[in-house]
Amino acid sequence: MAKLSSLKRPKNSFAPVHCDIKDPSLADKGRGRIEWAGRTMPVLTQIQERFLRQKPLKGMKVTACLHVTAETANLMVALKAGGAEVSLCASNPLSTQDDVAAALVADYGMSIFAIKGEDHETYYRHIDQALEGGPHLTMDDGADVVGVLHSKHRDLMKDVIGGTEETTTGVIRLRAMARDQVLGYPIVGVNEAKTKHLFDNxxxxxxxxxxxxxxxxxxxxxxxxxxxxxxxxxxxxxxxxxxxxxxxxxxxxxxxxxxxxxxxxxxxxxxxxxxxxxxxxxxxxxxxxxxxxxxxxxxxxxxxxxxxxxxxxxxxxxxxxxxxxxxxxxxxxxxxxxxxxxxxxxxxxxxxxxxxxxSAEGHPSSVMDMSFANQALCSEWIVKNHEALEKKVYGVPEHIDQEIARLKLKSLGVKIDALTKEQVKYLASWNEGT
CATH class of the missing domain: 3.40.50.720 (NAD(P)-binding Rossmann-like Domain)
Structure with missing residues (x-):
């Protein structure tokens, strides 16, 4: 299984990237934190391994507005493995781990705009910066990027093919936009996946x-x-x-x-x-x-x-x-x-x-493994299917939800039964009673 660190750059191989972080010297500490989280994210690691081979996100610009944590960093690295160009800003003024932000800039050449404790003005400036150049995909935790795009940068929406939303609050906002027929592109409500809300939440x-x-x-x-x-x-x-x-x-x-x-x-x-x-x-x-x-x-x-x-x-x-x-x-x-x-x-x-x-570090990496596996696979699904999608909020396709559960069980060494042909037939019938 490929390690998430396999994308790490040779020293000085990236040109300077556009970013706004607290302190670049924190990168060594952040590197250790990212690698530690990755050890208990086996599902995302397997997805990253496949993405590295197949490049399903090649040519895609992704603007992500998420909590900038070690777990999120592993998702960003997986997206980059899939060929995406990633810009990341914080979805909450107090949720950034500054050392992780520094490591993503230093080791992976990503454009990161996040500082723990940033004020309201800086928070929204960072969203603007993450949107510069125009995304093809958005990835939200609370729907702030979608809100800013629709209210302030409608000119950038012409190239957006879809997005994903991580949390309950964001899905509520997006469903309201879809109901009022103002949502400008399709969004997958990742929070609706069983492998997300039953475990992460x-x-x-x-x-x-x-x-x-x-x-x-x-x-x-x-x-x-x-x-x-x-x-x-x-x-x-x-x-x-x-x-x-x-x-x-x-x-x-x-x-x-x-x-x-x-x-x-x-x-x-x-x-x-x-x-x-x-x-x-x-x-x-x-x-x-x-x-x-x-x-x-x-x-x-x-x-x-x-x-x-x-x-x-x-x-x-x-x-x-x-x-x-x-x-x-x-x-x-x-x-x-x-x-x-x-x-x-x-x-x-x-x-x-x-x-x-x-005041803490957010959810443990082993549970975010499934949430962020949903983010990665739903981004891939949007790229493959965007031409057929409407401007509304979609649930996570069941086959993605089931596959993540299967991979998680496998990583835990847990086996389950399979239906027999007789059982499949019985569940599909109506004429067998008492």
Whole structure:
């Protein structure tokens, strides 16, 4: 099996690339991080090996707006192995690993525009820079590149044949664009793949979110009341992991069926207005806006810790919290204390941004292996089929989903049964009853 490092350049073989990163001298550290992640990404490694031989993305310019992590770096290298010219910017101001960005520039000659902690203006300037020259494919995590293309750079859309979207929030935005008939090209909603949301959203978010909270605070979860806002796949994973660490988990929901499922899974379910009074930790994972608002902050216990693991920080109404507060102070990295006029303190982690990437390293590479395998194979599928595609959001083709699952099981040494001819016939029939 080819190693992802097989594309590494000979020293000084690349001409200087257009980039904006924090510190090129961090490349050695980033190189080790990328290679470490690649060791537990066997599915993507196999795809990269085939891409290196077949070059299915030859001549394609890819603009990717993703979390610039070691796992993402392995995807970028696989795309380059397939013949693509890659430009990468961050999909969140706090999600960049600066050493990884440096290694992608130094070792692979990629155009990277990402700096951890970049401000709002820099964030959007980086998207503009990543789009320079015009992409053929876009790759989003939150649909910001698609939004910028449609609102600001419509002239660049003429050469775009399709795109992919990584996360729930982005798919929601894109489906709204398709519904309103303003989506300019076909998009594959990678988040819809079973090998993505059943594993990345549930197990990846569950583990990495608690990792981020603990790294930021060094607080004990056992014995605490942990409030999870939203019981989608991310919420399920987070609740499961918090419960496993000894927390008393409370779930808030707006969907009655999903709320009932949370009850059956053994959690207390109540409105946020009630949960606000008893929670020690709060984490939003809804993909919606103003999930925790002024009336909730006012009810919280002194010292309540609030964070977000949904895509955008709008899940927390931070403007309202600012208005309620008489003083703000940074206690430690990624920990900001708001003193309300009542004297109570509310703690916000990571500026309300994705806490699993703000103060930790995001999802483990073994689960991102499947998510990014979907990204790579769906990009290939778009290149092969774009002429027949409409301007709408597509699900991941089932054969791609199944193949990724098969490859992942193989890498784990797990074997499964196959249907017999008799069973295939039985499942396809209607005339065999009791």
């Amino acid at each position: 549930r197990y990846g978010t569950g583990q990495s979110t608690l990792d981020g909270i603990i790294r930021a605070t060094n607080r004990m979860l056992a014995g605490s009341v942990f409030v999870v806002a939203g019981y989608g796949w991310c919420g399920r994973g987070l609740a499961m992991r918090a419960k496993g660490m000894g927390a008393d988990v409370v779930v808030t929901e707006v969907d009655p069926t999903t709320a009932l499922e949370a009850v059956m899974d053994g959690y207390r379910v109540m409105p946020m207005g009630e949960a606000a009074k008893i929670g020690d930790f709060f984490c939003t994972v809804t993909g919606n806006v103003s999930v925790i608002r002024a009336e909730h902050f006012e009810k919280m216990k002194d010292g309540a810790i609030v964070c977000n693991s949904g895509h955008f920080n709008v899940e927390l109404d931070l403007k309202a919290l600012h208005k309620l507060s008489k003083r703000r102070a940074f206690i430690r990295e990624f920990v900001e204390e708001f003193t309300l006029r009542s004297g109570k303190k509310v703690i916000v982690l990571g500026e309300g941004r994705l806490i699993n990437l703000a």
